[in-house]
Structures are given as structure tokens and as C-alpha cells.
Amino acid sequence: MERAKVNQEINLNNYNDVWVIGELIGGKIHPVTIELIGEGRKLSDSINKKLNVVVVGYQVKEAAEKLLNYGVDKVLYVEHELLKDFNTEGYSITISNLINERKPEIVLLGATSIGRDIGPRLAAKIGTGLTADCTKLEIDETDGKLLQTRPAFGGNLMATIICPKNRPQMSTVRPGVMAKAKQIDKITGVVEVIMPILNEEDLRVKLIDKITSVKKRVNLIEAKVVVSGGRGLKESAGFKLIQELADALGGEVGSSRAAVDAGWIESPHQVGQTGTTVRPDLYVACGISGAIQHQAGMHESEYIVAINKDPRAPIFEICDFGIVGDLYEVIPAMIEAIREKNFLEI
Numbered sequence: 001m002e003r004a005k006v007n008q009e010i011n012l013n014n015y016n017d018v019w020v021i022g023e024l025i026g027g028k029i030h031p032v033t034i035e036l037i038g039e040g041r042k043l044s045d046s047i048n049k050k051l052n053v054v055v056v057g058y059q060v061k062e063a064a065e066k067l068l069n070y071g072v073d074k075v076l077y078v079e080h081e082l083l084k085d086f087n088t089e090g091y092s093i094t095i096s097n098l099i100n101e102r103k104p105e106i107v108l109l110g111a112t113s114i115g116r117d118i119g120p121r122l123a124a125k126i127g128t129g130l131t132a133d134c135t136k137l138e139i140d141e142t143d144g145k146l147l148q149t150r151p152a153f154g155g156n157l158m159a160t161i162i163c164p165k166n167r168p169q170m171s172t173v174r175p176g177v178m179a180k181a182k183q184i185d186k187i188t189g190v191v192e193v194i195m196p197i198l199n200e201e202d203l204r205v206k207l208i209d210k211i212t213s214v215k216k217r218v219n220l221i222e223a224k225v226v227v228s229g230g231r232g233l234k235e236s237a238g239f240k241l242i243q244e245l246a247d248a249l250g251g252e253v254g255s256s257r258a259a260v261d262a263g264w265i266e267s268p269h270q271v272g273q274t275g276t277t278v279r280p281d282l283y284v285a286c287g288i289s290g291a292i293q294h295q296a297g298m299h300e301s302e303y304i305v306a307i308n309k310d311p312r313a314p315i316f317e318i319c320d321f322g323i324v325g326d327l328y329e330v331i332p333a334m335i336e337a338i339r340e341k342n343f344l345e346i
Contacts, residue, residue, distance in 0.1 A: 015167040018044040019104040020072075021095065022055040023114055027063055031180070031221065032110035036173060037070045038181035039137055040108055043146070046139040049105060052076055054098065056091055058084035061193070068189040070181040075191045076102075080198050085207045092118045094196040096125040104168045106146055108137075111172040119172045128166040134173045135273070135296070145169070151273045151293075176221040176277040218252060218268040225251025226280045226298070228271055229259055232287020232308060232327060236264035242286060245331050248338045254278065254298075256288045272297035286327045290315025307331065 018040045023030035037053065044051040050073040055064040057079065064077040076098065083090050091114075099107065099122065107122070109115035111133050123130035131148035135158075138147045145162055146169040152159040163169045220226055227246040229239055239253065246253045254271040255264070271278055273296040283301035288294060290306070290313055298304070299318055306319035307327045316322045323330055 010165075010167060012167060015103045015105040017050045017052055017073075017102075017104050018047075018106040019099075019108070019168070020051070020053045021107065021109045021115070021118075022053045022064075022067065022075075023110055023112060024055065024057055024060055024063055027060050029063060029066060030110065030112065032112060032115075032173070032175040033067070034070060034180045035175065035178040036108045036110060037067070037072060039173065039178040040106075041071060041181060043106060043137060043139060047105070047144050050074065052104070054078065054095060056083050056094060058082075061191070065191055068187045068191065069183045071184045072189050074189055076194060077191055078194045078196055080196055082198050082200065082203060086114060087203055087205065087207070088117055088121065089203050089205065090198060092121040092125060093202060094198060096122050097196065098194065099126055099168065107168045107170045109170070109172045111174045115172045119170065123170055126168070128168060128170060129161075129163040130170045130172070131161045131163075132172050134171045135177050135277070137171060137173070146171070151296075174277055176279065179279075218266075220252050220254055220269070220271065220276045220278050223252040223278065223280050225249045225282045225284075226254045226271065226278050226301075227251055227284040227286065228254035228256065228269075228288060228298075229265070229286050230256035230288030230294075231258040231262070232289075233259065233264065234287075236262075238287070238328075239265050241328070241331050245284065245286075245335055248335050249282065249284075251280070251282070251284075254283075256291075256294050285315050285319070286331060288315055289313045290318065 020036040020040045022033040040051050052074045053067050053072050054076045058081050061077055064075050067075050078094050109119045119130055134148050134150045136149035140147050147160050148171045149158055149160045227242055229242040242253055253269055255269045257270055257272055259265050260267050260270045273293040275297055277297045279300050281302045283298050284305045286307045304319040305321045306315040307323045307330050311324045
């Protein structure tokens with residue numbers, strides 16, 4: 001295995017622009033790409049650079065062109081038949097070659113299965129650093145470097161990391177953390193089609209078949225309503241009640257980390273600093289005290305309703321509507337009232 005070449009002396013002035021590594025799922029734009037474009041625009045404006053998006057695939061130019069609607073300066077569409085389906089080596093080879101050639105100053109990826117797969121490989125090939133699972137990005141006003149903030153030590157503190165000597169500065173960002181970019185009326189960006197040199201011998205892994213899971217996918221990021229349960233449920237059976245309320249409201253089931261750690265529910269449902277960050281129209285916290293780590297994952301919800309027996313619980317400091325009481329009495333009453341109304345307006 002070839003060892004990454006780390007440049008000891010590089011001219012930082014040779015690096016320009018902010019890049020977002022876009023993702024497509026089934027030919028459609030992954031929501032995290034739109035979120036990264038929104039954040040990338042803030043960063044690029046701060047350092048007076050351009051914002052480019054890299055899209056890798058085959059015969060998906062139409063989807064790539066749609067990214068121009070979000071105000072990017074250029075879409076670098078990398079097309080090759082061998083890149084029709086995601087391939088770790090194919091993606092990392094083509095993108096790293098493009099980075100070495102064009103020299104972006106900042107590169108952002110989603111902290112998705114794909115981003116977490118190719119991000120470290122890109123950093124190793126290029127010889128730079130990578131800060132994973134960032135929840136905040138900003139430009140240092142003193143020298144223009146990227147300040148990359150992520151939770152550390154199980155979410156008990158936040159660490160800000162810098163990459164002062166190497167470029168590009170690379171980060172993966174958790175889906176749902178950043179606000180999505182807004183669509184613009186007048187498109188000024190362009191699409192550049194790039195045809196990389198790639199051979200089958202370069203790819204040691206080949207896709208043989210795709211197996212679609214029949215299990216219902218938890219989609220907290222895009223949910224308009226999230227109903228979460230915490231330690232106050234006292235047992236795993238309590239999530240049946242949470243599910244009933246979520247169904248009545250047409251929402252998804254979330255949870256605190258304590259409930260996941262207790263084995264009451266699976267980790268994809270976890271909301272918080274070390275789980276999923278959500279921005280629903282309505283967030284209902286049931287038996288959740290509201291530790292700062294949990295608040296970090298849901299405090300930007302449009303409306304927050306809290307149900308807790310402890311009137312001093314921190315969750316009541318940030319909620320819009322608070323109910324002090326036994327959730328096993330409150331939630332059934334809520335479900336009955338919702339079903340009687342037979343509608344929900346948010």
C-alpha cells in the first residue's frame with residue numbers, strides 16, 4: 001500500500017475556493033449536499049472565494065445541473081461508466097486527482113456512509129488532515145483559517161480543530177446540522193464536465209448485486225414531527241406509547257442517548273450531539289430531562305413540547321409548551337384529543 005505523501009512545505013496561497021463533495025442517491029440529490037452548499041456559501045463569502053460542488057457518477061448530469069439552483073459558482077461533474085455505482089476506490093481516485101490538480105482551500109463532505117468512507121482516504125492520498133463529524137464551521141477572522149468544531153469525549157465537550165500547515169482543510173459534517181441552502185431565481189453558475197482516466201484494473205472491488213432492506217428506515221432528518229422518549233419512560237415498553245403518539249401526529253420516533261444506552265431502542269433513533277440533529281416543525285420530548293447534549297440535537301425545532309414530572313428539568317427552559325406530569329397519563333390524553341380532532345395544524 002502506497003504511503004501518503006505529506007507536503008512539508010506548501011504555498012498556502014496556491015489554494016483557493018470552497019468545494020462541496022456532493023452525493024446522489026438513486027440519481028437524486030442527497031439532502032446533506034444542500035446543507036453543505038448553504039454552509040459552504042457562508043464560508044466562501046467570508047474568505048471571498050468561489051463555491052464549487054463536485055458530483056461523481058454516470059448519466060446523472062441533469063441532477064448535477066439542479067445544484068446550480070442553489071447559487072453555486074460551478075458544478076464539477078465527473079462522469080465515467082465505472083462510476084455509475086458508488087465505488088470507494090473509483091471515487092477516491094478521481095476526486096483526489098481533481099483536488100491535487102485544482103487545489104481547493106476547503107473541502108466539505110457529509111458525515112454519511114459515503115462521506116465517512118471516502119473522506120479519510122482522500123485526506124490520506126492528498127496528505128492533509130480531516131476533522132470528522134463537525135457540528136460547527138467558521139472562519140478565523142485573524143488569518144482566514146477554518147475552525148472546525150466537533151463533539152469530543154462522548155459529547156461532554158466541544159473541540160475546535162485547525163489545519164494550519166496543510167491544504168485543503170477538510171471536514172465531514174453531520175446531516176441535519178446545517179441549514180439548507182435556499183434556491184435562487186437567477187442562475188449564474190456553470191457546469192463543467194470532467195472525463196477522468198479510470199480503468200477496471202484500478203477498482204479492486206466490484207458491485208455484484210444490490211439488496212434492498214425491507215425494514216422501515218428511520219428518517220429523523222426530514223421528519224416534520226419527532227416524538228422522543230427518554231429515561232423517564234423507565235422501560236423499553238414505554239416506546240410503544242411514544243410510537244402511538246408519533247403515529248397520531250404523523251411523525252417519527254426519536255430518543256435520548258440514555259434510552260439507547262439502556263437498550264430500549266436502536267441507535268438510529270437517537271437525537272442529540274452524538275446522535276442525529278433534527279429541525280422538525282414539532283418536537284415532543286417525553287421523559288427527557290434536556291441535558292445540553294440532547295438540546296444540541298433538537299433546539300432549532302420550530303416548536304418544542306416537553307412532558308416531564310420534574311418541573312426543574314432543563315428541557316422546560318427551552319420548550320415552547322411544557323407539561324408537568326406523568327407521561328403515562330399525559331400522552332394517552334393527548335392521543336385521544338388528537339384522534340377526536342382528526343387533524344393537526346402546525
